[in-house]
Amino acid sequence: MRRWENGWRLAxxxxxxLVAVGFFAFPIYWLAAISIKSPxxxxxxxxxxxxxxxxxxxxxxxxxxxxVWAVWNSLVxxxxxxxxxxxxxxxxxxxxxxxxxxxxxLTIWIISQRMIPPICVAFPIFLLFVSLGLVDTFVxxxxxxxxxxxxxxxxxxxxxxxxxxxxxxxxxxVDGLSRWAVITKVVIPMARGGFFAxxxxxxxxxxxxxxxALVLTRSEVVTxxxxxxxxxxxxxxxxxxxxxxxxxxxxxxxxxxxxxxxxIVRGMSMGAVKG
Amino acid sequence: MTARVNELADNTTVLKYAxxxxxxxxxxxxxxxxxxxxxxxxxxxxxxxxxxxxFHGAVHYERLLGDERLWSALWNTIWFTAVALPIELVLGxxxxxxxxxxLPLRRTLIAIILLPTVISPxxxxxxxxxxxxxxxxxxxQLIGWIIGRDVEILWTINPSLVWPAVLVAEVWQWTPFMFLxxxxxxxxxxxxxxxxxxxDGAGAWTVFRKVVLPAIMPVVVIAxxxxxxxxxxxxxxxWTMTQGGPGTRTETISIYAYQMAFREFEIxxxxxxxxxxxxxxxxxVLVALRRVEIAR
Numbered sequence: 001m002r003r004w005e006n007g008w009r010l011a012x013x014x015x016x017x018l019v020a021v022g023f024f025a026f027p028i029y030w031l032a033a034i035s036i037k038s039p040x041x042x043x044x045x046x047x048x049x050x051x052x053x054x055x056x057x058x059x060x061x062x063x064x065x066x067x068v069w070a071v072w073n074s075l076v077x078x079x080x081x082x083x084x085x086x087x088x089x090x091x092x093x094x095x096x097x098x099x100x101x102x103x104x105x106l107t108i109w110i111i112s113q114r115m116i117p118p119i120c121v122a123f124p125i126f127l128l129f130v131s132l133g134l135v136d137t138f139v140x141x142x143x144x145x146x147x148x149x150x151x152x153x154x155x156x157x158x159x160x161x162x163x164x165x166x167x168x169x170x171x172x173x174v175d176g177l178s179r180w181a182v183i184t185k186v187v188i189p190m191a192r193g194g195f196f197a198x199x200x201x202x203x204x205x206x207x208x209x210x211x212x213a214l215v216l217t218r219s220e221v222v223t224x225x226x227x228x229x230x231x232x233x234x235x236x237x238x239x240x241x242x243x244x245x246x247x248x249x250x251x252x253x254x255x256x257x258x259x260x261x262x263x264i265v266r267g268m269s270m271g272a273v274k275g
Numbered sequence: 276m277t278a279r280v281n282e283l284a285d286n287t288t289v290l291k292y293a294x295x296x297x298x299x300x301x302x303x304x305x306x307x308x309x310x311x312x313x314x315x316x317x318x319x320x321x322x323x324x325x326x327x328x329x330f331h332g333a334v335h336y337e338r339l340l341g342d343e344r345l346w347s348a349l350w351n352t353i354w355f356t357a358v359a360l361p362i363e364l365v366l367g368x369x370x371x372x373x374x375x376x377x378l379p380l381r382r383t384l385i386a387i388i389l390l391p392t393v394i395s396p397x398x399x400x401x402x403x404x405x406x407x408x409x410x411x412x413x414x415x416q417l418i419g420w421i422i423g424r425d426v427e428i429l430w431t432i433n434p435s436l437v438w439p440a441v442l443v444a445e446v447w448q449w450t451p452f453m454f455l456x457x458x459x460x461x462x463x464x465x466x467x468x469x470x471x472x473x474x475d476g477a478g479a480w481t482v483f484r485k486v487v488l489p490a491i492m493p494v495v496v497i498a499x500x501x502x503x504x505x506x507x508x509x510x511x512x513x514w515t516m517t518q519g520g521p522g523t524r525t526e527t528i529s530i531y532a533y534q535m536a537f538r539e540f541e542i543x544x545x546x547x548x549x550x551x552x553x554x555x556x557x558x559x560v561l562v563a564l565r566r567v568e569i570a571r
Contacts, residue, residue, distance in 0.1 A: 010378075014378060014379060016373055020373065021384050021388055024388045024450075024451060025387050027391070027402045027447065028390055028394075028402065030402065030405065031405065043411060045410055045411065046416050046419075046425075047412065047413050049413065089298060091295075092298035094294060095290065095291065095292075096295060099287065099290065099294070101295050102295075110298075110299075112560070113305070115504055116553065117507070117508035117529060117556070118508070119533055119552075120309075120313070120549035120553055121309035122533075122536070123313075123542065124312035124316070124546075125308075127312065128304075128308060128309075143304070144305070147301045147304050150301055154298060204393055210396065210511045210514075211510055211511065211529075211533075215537065228395075228397055228398060228401055228515075229397060229515055232404070239405065239411075242401050246398040249395055253393040254390065257386050257389050261386055261389075264393075264455065265456065265458075265459040269459070269497060269501070272493070273459040273460055
């Protein structure tokens with residue numbers, strides 16, 4: 001009797017879970033389907049739910065007209081800024097944990113920088129970039145993403161470095177390692193899981209940013225989210241390009257979720273939950 | 276030996292600041308410079324017709340008070356946050372309960388649910404715009420099947436439907452965030468306490484109120500804080516779906532500030548708006564922080 005009841009409850013939970021999965025997965029399926037539909041299928045009425053074949057004309061169009069460079073621009077700005085933010089942020093986090101410069105105030109100031117809405121600082125930064133000649137350049141976007149992600153990196157790495165016992169570093173110092181060697185050979189390897197997870201999230205933030213890219217790029221370093229919005233014209237909407245370009249932006253994120261699930265909780269909750 | 280210790284000590288004082296300095300410098304670039312610039316611009320008169328850098332006092336701040344479009348944008352933002360946040364929280368909690376105990380394919384299903392949260396809000400907005408297209412989108416077709424006749428609902432154009440449309444996209448994208456964090460928090464709730472409460476004959480509601488809620492509260496507060504701040508500055512998803520339209524129906528404070536700065540080139544006025552937003556947010560965060568200790 002008990003087992004029978006449990007079986008029903010499990011089945012009910014499974015059905016509800018599948019309904020939820022359907023709700024969250026279907027729009028992405030729809031996007032993917034549009035990216036491989038032929039134009040006739042995209043504009044068929046009633047809509048076609050399952051593409052009859054794989055039509056890559058949307059992707060081909062992106063390569064032919066050069067729009068695919070937007071994905072490259074996103075990749076370059078997101079990767080380089082991630083590397084820079086991780087280096088500067090890890091060093092700063094290490095300094096904060098071990099030497100406590102400025103005490104708690106410095107940490108609180110740093111994390112508070114993350115709460116500023118981008119739109120509030122977008123125009124002053126735009127003016128600054130105009131005067132420095134950084135508008136529509138890789139350097140400009142990279143510096144900006146680095147600066148914007150640093151508070152997050154420092155906050156997260158601070159949490160991970162706090163978990164490392166200082167005695168380990170002491171003995172490494174006594175063994176004659178330099179401070180630099182202690183950081184690269186003891187601290188980072190000890191915190192590598194957290195380091196990696198933080199880097200992934202830093203990359204995601206830069207990869208998905210829209211507002212700064214919209215304000216600070218014109219034609220040379222347009223990133224993929226800006227490019228996607230460009231396909232919604234006032235006269236016509238380029239559905240297959242929207243589908244294809246969006247999928248190029250989504251695919252790396254699918255990879256992230258598939259391979260890094262266990263890191264995601266802590267990264268998202270800014271360390272509030274130890275996932 | 277003594278020399279070595281001194282050397283290390285000297286090194287440390289330098290290190291104390293040298294390690295932090297580069298990061299602080301880069302953050303100041305977006306943390307200090309824009310503020311000074313905003314403060315200056317907001318008391319000058321910079322428009323598309325030219326930059327008048329003389330002191331103009333609080334004229335732009337006075338204009339804020341009588342700007343109905345601003346107050347409606349602010350109201351839209353607060354309303355949107357106040358509606359979306361509880362929905363995401365409750366749906367996320369229910370989902371977390373669903374996935375708390377063993378389930379076939381649990382990890383895979385969770386991974387699929389997470390996807391909306393890690394994609395760009397621009398892509399989320401674009402996806403829902405395609406989903407809700409009056410003719411070629413599947414949503415209207417589904418509704419048509421249910422009510423038994425074809426419909427052409429103009430989700431992003433009809434003023435009374437545009438907010439629900441945006442809300443669906445927002446809830447779709449961020450409920451998984453709440454779900455994941457609550458799932459992690461719920462799995463950390465002490466099993467023994469739960470069982471003890473059940474042995475004592477406590478009802479489900481009592482167990483939730485006395486055992487579960489206190490245990491997950493710190494995490495809930497931080498999740499609400501993170502999402503609340505994000506919702507208050509919402510821009511991307513609405514921009515892709517409606518650009519704040521029809522008219523100014525879905526204009527939030529971020530969209531209004533963008534329009535003022537980059538479309539109408541009312542630079543000084545947009546600086547005053549930005550300042551107002553920062554002040555409001557600072558008050559909100561301080562009030563929230565007073566109730567929780569965010570720093571571990």
